[in-house]
Amino acid sequence: GQNIDQPTEMTATEGAIVQINCTYQTSGFNGLFWYQQHAGEAPTFLSYNVLDGLEEKGRFSSFLSRSKGYSYLLLKELQMKDSASYLCAVNTDSNYQLIWGAGTKLIIKP
């Protein structure tokens, strides 16, 4: 079967750093997406990894290890507005068949 695992919930402090992990077992792999979703809103795109390594975008970075079926999203200098769910999604083939994780709810405390 196809499976994506993420922690259900994490808590961090404003100004700190947090790492949200995602492990996947899929029939194929053609890239991994991270999305942010605030409560009651639609998911918005954060990052995309298709090759191993780290992709940095401002305060957010995403890492991929294809051999380990593992990715993480790193959020630095946390702000209260970063409180949201973070969804990991794997593109399993060239036709962009996406498998989604359940999301990690991140709670930021002052």
Next chain:
Amino acid sequence: EAGVVQSPRYKIIEKKQPVAFWCNPISGHNTLYWYRQNLGQGPELLIRYENEEAVDDSQLPKDRFSAERLKGVDSTLKIQPAELGDSAVYLCASSTRREGSEAEAFFGQGTRLTVV
């Protein structure tokens, strides 16, 4: 650039009634997705279109759900008859595979359906 537009934002219906959702994707996006999302879960794909062709509808409960994408642009998703378990947020998304694009999906605001 205008985003993905969905309507209505909210809908409350009684069970066994029909309901329809409408989606206008981003101009030029060939791929259109309909997802269902329950609270605390990730989006679940219902159907994916490439232009006007439904290329993946394996997760669509075809006994009560139907969808169409006329002229490869706007799309509608219909449920008839609705059941209590259909209460969820229905998300439409679109994407493109233009060179230089990561083919990320852009989501609409969703329609929150409540079946009572």
